Amino acid sequence: xxxxxxxxxxxxxxxxxxxxxxxxxxxxxxxxxxxxxxxxxxxxxxxxxxxxxxxxxxxxxxxxxxxxxxxxxxxxxxxxxxxxxxxxxxxxxxxxxxxxxxxxxxxxxxxxxxxxxxxxxxxxxxxxxxxxxxxxxxxxxxxxxxxxxxxxxxxxxxxxxxxxxxxxxxxxxxx
Amino acid sequence: xxxxxxxxxxxxxxxxxxxxxxxxxxxxxxxxxxxxxxxxxxxxxxxxxxxxxxxxxxxxxxxxxxxxxxxxxxxxxxxxxxxxxxxxxxxxxxxxxxxxxxxxxxxxxxxxxxxxxxxxxxxxxxxxxxxxxxxxxxxxxxxxxxxxxxxxxxxxxxxxxxxxxxxxxxxxxxxxxxxxxxxxxxxxxxxxxxxxxxxxxxxxxxxxxxxxxxxxxxxxxxxxxxxxxxxxxxxxxxxxxxxxxxxxxxxxxxxxxxxxxxxxxxxxxxxxxxxxxxxxxxxxxxxxxxxxxxxxxxxxxxxxxxxxxxxxxxxxxxxxxxxxxxxxxxxxxxxxxxxxxxxxxxxxxxxxxxxxxxxxxxxxxxxxxxxxxxxxxxxxxxxxxxxxxxxxxxxxxxxxxxxxxxxxxxxxxxxxxxxxxxxxxxxxxxxxxxxxxxxxxxxxxxxxxxxxxxxxxxxxxxxxxxxxxxxxxxxxxxxxxxxxxxxxxxxxxxxxxxxxxxxxxxxxxxxxxxxxxxxxxxxxxxxxxxxxxxxxxxxxxxxxxxxxxxxxxxxxxxxxxxxxxxxxxxxxxxxxxxxxxxxxxxxxxxxxxxxxxxxxxxxxxxxxxxxxxxxxxxxxxxxxxxx
Numbered sequence: 001x002x003x004x005x006x007x008x009x010x011x012x013x014x015x016x017x018x019x020x021x022x023x024x025x026x027x028x029x030x031x032x033x034x035x036x037x038x039x040x041x042x043x044x045x046x047x048x049x050x051x052x053x054x055x056x057x058x059x060x061x062x063x064x065x066x067x068x069x070x071x072x073x074x075x076x077x078x079x080x081x082x083x084x085x086x087x088x089x090x091x092x093x094x095x096x097x098x099x100x101x102x103x104x105x106x107x108x109x110x111x112x113x114x115x116x117x118x119x120x121x122x123x124x125x126x127x128x129x130x131x132x133x134x135x136x137x138x139x140x141x142x143x144x145x146x147x148x149x150x151x152x153x154x155x156x157x158x159x160x161x162x163x164x165x166x167x168x169x170x171x172x173x174x175x
Numbered sequence: 176x177x178x179x180x181x182x183x184x185x186x187x188x189x190x191x192x193x194x195x196x197x198x199x200x201x202x203x204x205x206x207x208x209x210x211x212x213x214x215x216x217x218x219x220x221x222x223x224x225x226x227x228x229x230x231x232x233x234x235x236x237x238x239x240x241x242x243x244x245x246x247x248x249x250x251x252x253x254x255x256x257x258x259x260x261x262x263x264x265x266x267x268x269x270x271x272x273x274x275x276x277x278x279x280x281x282x283x284x285x286x287x288x289x290x291x292x293x294x295x296x297x298x299x300x301x302x303x304x305x306x307x308x309x310x311x312x313x314x315x316x317x318x319x320x321x322x323x324x325x326x327x328x329x330x331x332x333x334x335x336x337x338x339x340x341x342x343x344x345x346x347x348x349x350x351x352x353x354x355x356x357x358x359x360x361x362x363x364x365x366x367x368x369x370x371x372x373x374x375x376x377x378x379x380x381x382x383x384x385x386x387x388x389x390x391x392x393x394x395x396x397x398x399x400x401x402x403x404x405x406x407x408x409x410x411x412x413x414x415x416x417x418x419x420x421x422x423x424x425x426x427x428x429x430x431x432x433x434x435x436x437x438x439x440x441x442x443x444x445x446x447x448x449x450x451x452x453x454x455x456x457x458x459x460x461x462x463x464x465x466x467x468x469x470x471x472x473x474x475x476x477x478x479x480x481x482x483x484x485x486x487x488x489x490x491x492x493x494x495x496x497x498x499x500x501x502x503x504x505x506x507x508x509x510x511x512x513x514x515x516x517x518x519x520x521x522x523x524x525x526x527x528x529x530x531x532x533x534x535x536x537x538x539x540x541x542x543x544x545x546x547x548x549x550x551x552x553x554x555x556x557x558x559x560x561x562x563x564x565x566x567x568x569x570x571x572x573x574x575x576x577x578x579x580x581x582x583x584x585x586x587x588x589x590x591x592x593x594x595x596x597x598x599x600x601x602x603x604x605x606x607x608x609x610x611x612x613x614x615x616x617x618x619x620x621x622x623x624x625x626x627x628x629x630x631x632x633x634x635x636x637x638x639x640x641x642x643x644x645x646x647x648x649x650x651x652x653x654x655x656x657x658x659x660x661x662x663x664x665x666x667x668x669x670x671x672x673x674x675x676x677x678x679x680x681x682x683x684x685x686x687x688x689x690x691x692x693x694x695x696x697x698x699x700x701x702x703x704x705x706x707x708x709x710x711x712x713x714x715x716x717x718x719x720x721x722x723x724x725x726x727x728x729x730x731x732x733x734x735x736x737x738x739x740x741x742x743x744x745x746x747x748x749x750x751x752x753x754x755x756x757x758x759x760x761x762x763x764x765x766x767x768x769x770x771x772x773x774x775x776x777x778x779x780x781x782x783x784x785x786x787x788x789x790x791x792x793x794x795x796x797x798x799x800x801x802x
Contacts, residue, residue: 011471012473014471014473014474014475014479014482015474015475015476016476016477016479016480016482017277017478018415018478018479018480021478024397028397031247031398032281032396032397033277033345034281034345034394034395034396035397042346043327043331043346044324044327045323045368045369046368046471046486046498046500051343088341090341090342093341093342099342102341102342103340103341103342105340105395106396110341125415128415128419129419129473129480130419131482153343154343165470165471165488166470166488166498167490167496169496173324173328174328175331
């Protein structure tokens with residue numbers, strides 16, 4: 001299997017959140033935005049930020065896990081969560097530069113995007129809608145560190161987008 | 176088991192700071208579905224016997240935020256805001272998009288019923304089972320953009336402080352009001368995101384009268400279970416497929432693409448307070464916005480495949496800093512052509528000011544146009560207005576909008592909406608100004624004229640609708656077409672779904688059955704459920720009070736302007752045909768089982784199981800038949 005990566009263009013996100021619906025249906029069997037592995041943050045209306053795992057080349061979350069509940073899928077490069085082993089300590093969140101992993105809203109385990117085994121549902125609906133905010137691309141093989149640049153918090157990303165879209169006065173508003 | 180509903184409603188009494196959870200009987204939900212239909216039931220049951228005395232802007236009014244069983248499932252979530260309308264003194268079901276409805280459903284509720292009046296400004300905060308009335312003195316007085324920024328930051332802080340759930344919290348759903356609502360303007364909207372508005376009805380003013388600045392909700396559960404999941408998912412896929420593949424006009428240009436069609440082809444766009452309905456700037460609705468002011472071409476609310484919203488911002492020049500969505504067709508018309516403004520920048524600027532003040536763009540644009548025509552005719556002067564209110568001057572209209580929102584000077588009268596302003600100013604100027612007021616039963620008419628006969632609203636659309644001038648719920652009986660039948664639009668408002676994603680009418684009933692498991696046929700909806708709701712809405716509209724009452728013999732009528740021949744365009748000379756109107760009106764009444772004045776007959780009401788409504792209407796019948 002070719003290693004894929006979910007590429008993203010925040011400025012094109014329509015804020016429709018169909019990715020959240022598709023993801024939660026796939027992984028939870030319900031329409032459940034808070035249990036979606038991809039989450040759209042709208043810290044300022046008009047600036048919607050799809051927030052999901054970037055599969056850092058150094059995997060700080062996997063490193064930080066005290067129970068080996070997190071592992072790397074060799075085929076897809078995605079982080080896999082072993083729900084049985086996960087003790088919901090949140091150390092992976094602390095270790096993630098983008099604070100991307102989050103706790104399942106009702107169950108005691110972490111949730112992280114696993115790339116749907118190479119065929120991500122979020123990308124399918126985004127592509128179906130031709131918004132093209134998300135698309136699958138080959139996992140960059142050269143400078144892997146560039147992927148890591150996407151592991152930022154929604155606040156950080158929103159600040160940059162706010163300046164770009166609305167101007168500097170909006171940048172200050174994101175706390 | 177109850178499918179498609181949480182079965183729980185939050186009840187908030189602001190006077191006594193009491194919060195409780197109410198369950199509504201399944202039978203009632205089945206008979207009234209949700210949203211606008213359920214609002215009519217709740218309002219009838221709780222306020223019906225004292226309706227005439229209830230001041231819509233007083234503590235005794237109820238403010239309802241209701242979803243429907245389809246909300247969140249049908250692509251494009253909306254919420255229905257209702258109560259006794261300060262515009263019509265009847266009931267209006269006013270819907271708005273945004274992420275609020277989805278959050279509320281995921282928090283475990285189908286709606287919120289607000290009563291009473293807070294002592295000081297408050298906002299309501301809901302996080303699943305945790306519900307709190309919070310102090311809002313720090314945001315009272317703030318405009319829309321500031322309000323929403325503060326509330327998002329504050330809520331995110333609150334969420335991470337109070338709940339040890341690990342990970343980042345996502346932003347909440349927020350409904351709020353701007354200064355116009357705070358100052359109890361009858362044309363204030365309940366707002367969501369930037370510039371999304373539940374404008375018809377004037378419920379922003381009702382929120383303001385209750386000193387309720389906002390409602391903030393964060394839900395962490397899934398949507399309630401449905402009866403036939405497989406069917407629901409295949410229907411969602413079907414709606415999305417058709418919307419994306421076959422409705423590219425909507426996707427690409429939003430409802431604004433109608434600006435070309437309506438302004439040029441159908442000669443039905445308001446120009447300078449409806450003095451004309453056609454203009455030379457044919458392409459105002461499409462390309463002038465796309466390349467010049469849109470910073471986002473596809474913007475949508477939860478689950479929406481069409482994303483017909485656009486986002487506009489002005490980054491330089493005299494209108495720098497203006498932000499609004501789209502503007503959609505209605506606002507291109509009402510805050511553009513209706514004010515003689517034909518530049519996208521000017522239009523976006525006025526729209527952004529109106530949004531930020533929390534005024535309804537349609538009601539606001541209508542009253543601004545009304546005032547400008549009075550200025551044009553020398554009836555209102557600079558002395559009256561404090562402004563040279565020239566057509567096409569965005570700054571002048573923005574200034575007047577400010578005066579309205581803060582009820583300053585002439586703004587205090589105009590904040591009452593076009594109808595009441597016309598009454599007051601007629602008295603003051605000692606001439607009849609109602610002929611310049613383009614409204615129906617206190618509600619400004621949507622930006623689709625009926626004179627040319629080429630646009631969608633039927634000839635009786637506004638005159639006979641229980642929602643007055645509402646262009647999204649026009650009176651008409653062509654059941655096969657959503658936009659020509661109030662009974663079908665009532666379904667969209669009750670479901671509660673975005674009717675812009677309804678490209679096949681059958682989807683609605685298919686969804687209803689798949690979600691709820693109830694076998695409610697289209698016929699049952701039309702003959703019983705919708706007919707019942709329409710009868711209640713009609714009865715309360717005719718009951719009216721306390722300041723204004725409608726006489727169906729006088730007020731089931733088009734605005735005078737619609738009988739003036741169109742002065743320009745390919746349909747020059749065309750006007751509404753009075754005979755055709757009267758004939759269609761009486762057919763409409765007859766089909767609904769209403770008498771010649773549009774009062775539901777005893778027989779009809781008994782058949783619908785509305786004996787109590789019949790008793791109340793007897794009073795109206797006596798009054799009309801004897802005079």
